[in-house]
Amino acid sequence: MEIAHPAVRTSGFARGAPRAVTVGVDGARVVFLRSTGPHDPADSLWVFDTGTGEERRIADPTVLLAGPAALAATAPAAIRAGSITHYATDPAARIAVFTLAGRLFRADLANGDVVEVPTVGTIVDARPDPTGSRIAYVCDNDADRTDDATGTTAGGDPGKLRVIHDDGTDVLLAGEDSGITWALPDPAATDFGRDRGYWWSPDGQTILTARVDHSRLPRWQYADPTYPQRSAPDEPYPVCGGPVAEVTLHLLDLNGGWVDVHWDRETYPYLVSVDWSDGGPLITVLRRMQQHGLVLSIDPRTGETQVHAELADPRWVEPIPGTPSYLSDGRVLVGGELAHDGYDARCLFADGTLLTPAALYVRRVVGRLPGRQTSPDLLIEASDGEPSEQHLFRVRTAAGSGGLDAARITTSPGWHVATVGGDVLVVGSATLDQHGTRWTISRGDDELGVLRSLSAVPSATPRPALQRVTDRRLPAGVLYPQTHVDGRRLPVLLDVHGGPGRQQVRAERAGWLARQWWADAGFAVVTVDNRGTPGIAPSFEKVVHRRLADVLLADQVDALTALAEKHPDLDLDQVVARGTGFGGWLAALAVLRRPDVFRAAVARGPITDWGLLRAAYAERYLGAPEEGGEIYPHHSLVELAGEPVTGSDEVRPLLLVHRLTDDVVPVAHTLRLSAALLATGRPHAVLPLAADADQDTVALRQAELAFLRQSLGSTD
Numbered sequence: 001m002e003i004a005h006p007a008v009r010t011s012g013f014a015r016g017a018p019r020a021v022t023v024g025v026d027g028a029r030v031v032f033l034r035s036t037g038p039h040d041p042a043d044s045l046w047v048f049d050t051g052t053g054e055e056r057r058i059a060d061p062t063v064l065l066a067g068p069a070a071l072a073a074t075a076p077a078a079i080r081a082g083s084i085t086h087y088a089t090d091p092a093a094r095i096a097v098f099t100l101a102g103r104l105f106r107a108d109l110a111n112g113d114v115v116e117v118p119t120v121g122t123i124v125d126a127r128p129d130p131t132g133s134r135i136a137y138v139c140d141n142d143a144d145r146t147d148d149a150t151g152t153t154a155g156g157d158p159g160k161l162r163v164i165h166d167d168g169t170d171v172l173l174a175g176e177d178s179g180i181t182w183a184l185p186d187p188a189a190t191d192f193g194r195d196r197g198y199w200w201s202p203d204g205q206t207i208l209t210a211r212v213d214h215s216r217l218p219r220w221q222y223a224d225p226t227y228p229q230r231s232a233p234d235e236p237y238p239v240c241g242g243p244v245a246e247v248t249l250h251l252l253d254l255n256g257g258w259v260d261v262h263w264d265r266e267t268y269p270y271l272v273s274v275d276w277s278d279g280g281p282l283i284t285v286l287r288r289m290q291q292h293g294l295v296l297s298i299d300p301r302t303g304e305t306q307v308h309a310e311l312a313d314p315r316w317v318e319p320i321p322g323t324p325s326y327l328s329d330g331r332v333l334v335g336g337e338l339a340h341d342g343y344d345a346r347c348l349f350a351d352g353t354l355l356t357p358a359a360l361y362v363r364r365v366v367g368r369l370p371g372r373q374t375s376p377d378l379l380i381e382a383s384d385g386e387p388s389e390q391h392l393f394r395v396r397t398a399a400g401s402g403g404l405d406a407a408r409i410t411t412s413p414g415w416h417v418a419t420v421g422g423d424v425l426v427v428g429s430a431t432l433d434q435h436g437t438r439w440t441i442s443r444g445d446d447e448l449g450v451l452r453s454l455s456a457v458p459s460a461t462p463r464p465a466l467q468r469v470t471d472r473r474l475p476a477g478v479l480y481p482q483t484h485v486d487g488r489r490l491p492v493l494l495d496v497h498g499g500p501g502r503q504q505v506r507a508e509r510a511g512w513l514a515r516q517w518w519a520d521a522g523f524a525v526v527t528v529d530n531r532g533t534p535g536i537a538p539s540f541e542k543v544v545h546r547r548l549a550d551v552l553l554a555d556q557v558d559a560l561t562a563l564a565e566k567h568p569d570l571d572l573d574q575v576v577a578r579g580t581g582f583g584g585w586l587a588a589l590a591v592l593r594r595p596d597v598f599r600a601a602v603a604r605g606p607i608t609d610w611g612l613l614r615a616a617y618a619e620r621y622l623g624a625p626e627e628g629g630e631i632y633p634h635h636s637l638v639e640l641a642g643e644p645v646t647g648s649d650e651v652r653p654l655l656l657v658h659r660l661t662d663d664v665v666p667v668a669h670t671l672r673l674s675a676a677l678l679a680t681g682r683p684h685a686v687l688p689l690a691a692d693a694d695q696d697t698v699a700l701r702q703a704e705l706a707f708l709r710q711s712l713g714s715t716d
Contacts, residue, residue, distance in 0.1 A: 013513065015040060016454030017436050020086060021428065023421030024093030029109055030426055030441055030451070031093050033084055038456035042083040045096060047109050048441060050424055053449045058107050059084060059114050061100050088127040093421070095132035099123055104137060120162060120170055125183070125196065129204030133166040134254075136173070136198065136207060138183045159184050161198060161209055163254060173207065173252050179215045186212040186245045187238045188616035192272045193321060199276045206253045206300065208261075208281055210271065213246040240611050240618040240632075241625035247271045249283070251300055259303040263296055270616060272319055279326030282308070290316045290620050295324045295334055309334045309352070315545035316620045318538070320346060322365025322380075327397055329375050335362060337538045344537040348380070348395065355395055357404045360384050361535060369394055370423040379420050384408070387475050387535030388466055388507045390415045392427065415508040424448070430508035432463070437510075460520070462512035464527075466505060469562035472540075475505040475529040476559050478567055479512060479519045491574035491712055493523035494560065494590070494598075498530045498552045499582035500541065500621060505529045518578075521705055522714075524570050526563060530555035546623050549635050553589055557597055572597075576708050580604035584657075585637060588673075591652040592640045592682075600711030602704045604657040608669040610635045638669075641676035654684040655707045657700070 016038045022031040030048040035041065045059035061082045087098040089109070096107045102122030107114045119137060126137035139160040159181025161174045174182040183198035198209040217236035238244045247269065249261035261283075268285035272293065275282045281298040283305075293311035298304075308324070309332065311317045320335025327333055331350040338345050338358065346362045348355040356362055361383045368376040375398040382393050396405040410416040414431030423443050430437045435458065439451035464477040480490070495515055497504050504511065504527045515525045529535070530552045532544035544551045564570045575598050579587035584606030591601040610618050611625055611632045619625075625632050633639045645651055654677065658670045670686065677684045687703060 011041065013038070013436065013455050013458055013510070016456070018046075018439050018451040018453060019043075021419050021426055021439060021451070022089055022093060023419050023424050023426055024089070025091045025421050027422030027424030027443065029093045030421075030424070031087070031089060031096060031109060032439075032451060033087070034451075034454065035083075037454045043085070045084050045087060045098065045107060048449060048451060050441065050443065050448050055452065056112060058096070058109060058112055059098070059105065064105060064114065064116070065100055090128045090132040091130050092132070095128045097126045097128050097135055099126060104135070106135065117164060118168075118170070119164070120172075121160075125198075127196075127198075127200065129200045130202055131204040134204060135164045136183075136200065137162055137164070138197070139175075159212070161207070161252075163207075165254075171254075173254075174209060174211070174250070179213065181212045181214070183207075183209045184212065186210065186247050186271070187214075187217070187236065187614060188244060188270055191614060191616040191620070192270070192319075194271070194273060199274050199281070201276060201300070202278050206251055206257075208249060208251055208274065208276060208298075211248045211250060213248075216243040217245060218242060238615045240613050240615045242615065244269055244288070244615050249274075249298075251298075251303060259300070261298055261303045261305065263294070263305045268294060273324070275325045277326050279330060279332075282324045282326065282332065284311070284319055284324060286311075286317060288615075288619070289624065290616075293317045293319070295332065297332070308332045309336070309349070311336055313337065313339075313538075313542070315542040318346075318541070320348070320362055320365065322367075323348070325365070327375065328368070329397075329399065331397075331399070333365065333378075333397075335365070339538060344539050346538060348378070350397060350399075353399070354404065355397060356380075356382075356406050360393065360406055361387075361537065363390060363534070366392075366418050367420045369420060369425070375399065379409075379418060379425070380406075381417060382406075383535050386413075386507075387503065387529065387533075388477075388505050389413055390417070390506075390535075392416050392418050413507050415506050426451075430510060432507050432509050432512075435509060437508075458513055460513060460516045462509060462516040462519075464512050464515075465567070466507060467563075467566070469528075469566070470555075470558050472531060472555065472558075473536075474531070474555055474559050475503075475533075475535070476563055477505045477512075477527045478563060478570070479515050479525040479527075480569070481519045481522065482516070483520075484569070486569065488569060489571045490522065490524040490569055491576065491714070492560065492570050492572065493518050493525045493708070494556065494575060494577040494587075495525055495527045495583075496556065496577055496579040496586045496590070497581075497583035498528070498532065498556065498579075498586050500532045500544065501534060502582070503529055503533050503535055517701065518705075523576075524567070526560065526570070528556050528559040530559070545621060546628065546631055548621055549589060549593070552586060553593055556586070556590065557594060560597070574599060574712050576600045576602075576711065578602040578604075578704065578708075579606075582607060588637050588654055588656075589640070591654050592637065595650050595652045598652060600653045600655075600708055602655045602657065602707065605659065606637060606656070606670070606673075608637045608673045609639075612669065638673050638676050641673060641682060642680060645680050645682065651682045653707070653711045654682070655687060655704065656684060657687045657689065657704070659689045 018032045018034045020033045033043040035043050042061045065082050082100045084098050087096045089096045104117045104119045121139040123137045161183035164170050185197045214236035251259040270286040272284040286293040295309040296305040323335035325333050334349045343358045345358045364381045366379040369379050378395040392409040394407045417428045419426050426441050428437045428439045441448045464479045466477045519525045577587040577590045584603035587601040588603040588606050590598045
């Protein structure tokens with residue numbers, strides 16, 4: 001039990017660990033964020049000098065936000081204890097910009113100078129141009145503030161793009177009235193992994209920016225639970241089956257020039273990715289149902305687009321992060337899937353030519369490795385047969401190189417990530433044998449140093465048994481109490497997520513620490529990556545299309561049965577489930593659909609009705625509501641809870657945990673589910689959390705544990 005307290009105080013042992021690691025293109029500096037220790041929540045900006053091997057703290061948020069004593073004394077605690085949550089650099093990592101409490105700061109990473117840069121309004125996204133001389137930023141505040149450059153006041157309405165020149169002049173580049181945002185991600189962007197809405201040209205003279213028209217979207221209304229409530233009033237929401245935001249792209253030069261980008265936006269409304277390198281801008285766009293997409297190049301002079309590749313899948317298209325992009329020889333790198341001629345793989349192509357072998361499951365393109373000048377090798381993150389592990393591979397790109405060539409760089413079993421700049425490679429390795437992620441910096445065969453971790457070391461050492469089960473070879477893990485004695489039967493806690501794009505069974509220790517707490521509380525903790533999760537093959541992922549509920553729940557139940565044959569100490573007469581978000585939906589689904597298997601469940605912020613989710617997310621997996629017949633009701637917990645109960649063996653207790661300001665699944669929907677459960681006499685409880693409550697406090701874990709023990713008839 002001792003693991004709980006330090007885990008909560010140290011944010012899951014993450015505080016004090018390096019993160020957000022970047023390398024400049026010349027390899028001279030490695031930039032990263034890290035707090036000063038396991039109990040410090042405020043991340044500072046640091047630099048590792050590859051020439052000297054020394055670390056330097058560049059920006060301390062406590063110092064930067066201190067200001068006058070009176071201000072520091074009256075400022076909200078959240079501002080006084082501010083943290084640098086993210087930063088942006090120029091390609092050479094000479095300059096970094098970041099925000100603190102809505103204020104903009106610029107750091108010279110070579111000499112360590114940090115200055116506050118006056119802005120108009122409070123900002124949400126700032127990025128230096130590739131030359132490091134200008135800063136673009138987006139206003140996201142209705143409050144007026146004096147513009148130091150002009151001496152006037154200007155409103156910082158949401159979504160206005162401004163540029164600060166090297167002489168301090170602050171110029172509005174694009175902005176409109178309410179309902180239109182510039183340079184911010186549209187509501188669907190998060191479902192495609194895109195977190196930005198503008199991109200600098202390589203010469204720093206032009207910005208490619210998104211303009212988003214939200215006027216067609218329904219607005220959030222507090223008294224109307226028809227649409228999901230969000231974290232701010234009057235916010236547009238692209239509800240499933242309804243209209244989506246209108247996204248356009250525009251090329252704005254710093255001298256006032258304006259060029260519209262042209263593509264068939266009615267047919268391809270979703271902007272998935274944007275890349276602007278020396279070859280020019282490349283974008284990926286998708287149809288509404290995401291079964292067909294285009295990779296387009298943009299002519300910066302005219303805004304006209306040219307098709308470089310088509311992406312198609314009868315289920316949904318899943319682009320590979322880091323693509324598309326130009327290779328040094330001018331070919332376009334595209335990530336896609338092969339599902340014919342014996343292939344079932346996620347692969348990379350250069351102008352249609354296959355670059356990666358079929359056995360490799362490509363997860364992300366990291367960048368280019370030093371070496372060949374005409375066609376540098378690519379560095380990618382991928383899996384090659386073992387989905388619980390991710391490794392780094394060198395992929396040859398030279399045309400006519402005589403076959404597919406992907407050489408594995410990392411050797412130890414685990415989960416490896418990387419970033420690269422110039423001739424410097426930084427590898428982050430997480431394994432089951434070590435705590436946290438070890439960041440190693442190297443140049444060729446020479447190790448230059450290791451980024452220090454100042455995080456706490458947990459007392460527990462989880463040792464999960466990872467294996468593949470059933471004829472579907474589902475990845476699974478079983479974790480016992482640290483003091484477990486063979487032959488002692490244990491109740492089973494199924495720790496579920498199961499959602500597309502998310503893996504739970506990974507060969508890294510961090511993911512098993514919280515599960516060890518539950519194991520030490522007296523459970524055998526089981527985790528299963530059902531079909532629909534990544535890492536194996538496209539067919540494994542996409543078989544869930546339009547039938548998530550049936551496939552996922554069947555896989556979880558079948559995996560439990562198969563694991564019990566290998567682990568006789570698992571008591572399948574005492575199985576409970578616990579999950580959050582998507583996993584909360586699956587946990588609740590388990591007790592409602594399979595009360596013969598599951599005795600109780602804890603559902604944290606579950607998806608109660610798929611018809612109320614964002615269109616891009618829900619329609620990708622379930623299709624259009626108006627065309628799906630009973631598909632959406634079949635996946636609705638509210639509909640399922642409302643079905644009549646014919647016998648006491650059909651009901652199992654369910655605990656619904658919900659934060660009062662959850663911006664994904666509103667509390668009104670949880671209460672609607674509760675009302676449906678109450679109407680049919682299904683036992684349940686609702687545990688609301690205060691808006692500022694930590695979802696992983698010891699008290700909350702203990703409350704969930706007490707509920708599960710009571711449901712199993714145990715007081716131990």
